[in-house]
Amino acid sequence: MAMNQIPGQNIYISGIFCLKNKAALERENITHVVSVLRLNPAEVKDAFSSFQHFVIDADDTDDENLLQHFPAAIQFIQSGLDAGGNVLVHCAMGKSRSAAVCIAYLLHQKPSALTPHSALEVIRQSRPLCEPNDGFMEQLALYHEMGCPDDVTEHPVYQRWLYRRDVEESVACGRAPELRSVRFEDEQPTRQEAKASQEVEIKCRKCRKPLATTPYILPHEEEKRHSTKVRPNAECAHVFLHPMKWMSPSLYPSTDGSKTSSSYDNPEEEAPLAGRLICPTPKCGSNVGKFAWQGLQCSCGSWVVPALGLAKARVDIANKVNATQIRAGVGIRMPPGMRAPETQEPGSGRGNL
Template sequence: MSLIDKVPGDLNLYIGGIFTLRRKDALKACNITHVLSVLRLPVDRELFSSFKHLMVEVDDVEDENLLQYFTTTNGFIQEGLDGGGGVLVHCAMGKSRSATCVIAYLMNNYGITPQQALEQLRQSRPLVEPNDGFMQQLEMYYRMRTLINVEESPLYQRWMYQREVQLSSDCGQAPDADKIRFEDEHINKDDNVDGDSELKCKKCRRVLATTQFLIPHQPPPHNSPFPTTLTCAHHYLDPLSWMRPELEQGKVEGRLECPKCKTSVGRYAWQGMRCSCGAWVVPAITLARGKVDEVRLRQDAATAAGKVRRGPGLSMPVTSAQGRGLL
């Protein structure tokens, strides 16, 4: 393993570990003008006095959010390359954090997949190995089509919500009210997406959800120690706007009532719930199958004029001209 390796291709882009910074001769030979540090360690600032320097303070752990910095790191790398100099990206070992940032840049620059970028980088530095969490973030970045501002992506926003829910669950708490993501409020009016069925309250026929908001889950293997049934007793779904008065109370678990007839139709548990099929679902927001009817939509009615079909009380995004869509 060398202290500094050039990324394959015609770019003056290099990757290394923290000890690379003490090899002044090697940095000079590579015409390094920009240094991107991706680590959370005390470093001697004098080491960077000859370079334009950007520090991204992150740990090499799977739940670290490195994705939020990709726009910044890509821009910094591009600035250095456009200026005619060389760019060094380093972390502690030149293996995970720095590799993740280089891969994100290669994806953005060449329009390639995370795996293709990883294989390209390994041609010159075989040891690179982003941790599993960083690889998942790179896959998400690819699905976003490497947007300039990742924080505007619904995919990113949903991922951040899931992280918040998991953190709250680990602490035995409900997520903060302002952190709960009500999925029906994040669907664009022009999106031609809809479920093929509606879930209606058995008593009053009020539409409670469409199948696009259902959360799939897999039963455990047949040798699981948990008792199972062939069918799930509950529908698991995303938070929806009609649930807001209950979910924003800050309770870890509770019951859900139909907003029209007040019949108990389901329950929720932020820490998770075991389905009758044996799967553990987190968070668990459910409608009991015995309390709702699943009504299949006619295809022509569901997709008329390319519009999103919504049952009453399933909100569209809030605009200045409309309220929050709550009944």
């Protein structure tokens, strides 16, 4: 099986059988090898003894988590290139797993100039058969969305993706996910970053309890723009959210919401797959929406999975203006004592409106 050099790189891609051609490996100055497949110890000892070797134990399946290995593989490849050698990346056939790792490397090198698909086209110039499976292409898109970081495991995008995988696996078995596996976004330190100057705030219509702000709203406009099954101009009846801690009593009604004492870690006492979201104010108890781990179809036609939606008819949604805007008098008539001098009109006695 032939080795193919990625254009502009001292990186080669192939299947496992190229390792039998020792003359070709020596001719191309291969010093480092990345194996993206499961190998038995005998294969490693016999075939790779003369190379610096890095192994990623992975199957060529859509649900294989290859994303977690990208940073280490990229670092290994770069170390081989920096040492003056050439690097071979291989899997079984040199089509899916190895191509995905090479795409990740190209993205890391030029994150603003390449996309997963354009990087794949670069590799196909020399090896047309390359075609990572759909799951790997999704992971490459996530990696690119993150900015191709040197550590993915602590990134909120990666952690959210893992949480969604857990939900999908649980739902496939007819169960709600275990409480300890649910990622409540308002508990994550990465969500406590500086907020935009203006954001949406959602409150319970009955008791005015704040329920969510912009960082926790899950938009689905992208699907509305590109799906032929969705009505782009249709009004959405719900605002869908990432999981938030106040939802715990609704999602897991037999618990106090504590991840350390969840009775739903016991398979005999399962949480509901779907139900109502109740306002967290004890004296209110208003039904503010609904949830369905298996997903819900929005009134616009798009599917949201998992679905945790606040009914627009039961909540109030408004733009929240921060203190900086109030001091500047943007769009608000201010009392005389609060008007900024530079915004007043001489002789008019009025601030900006």
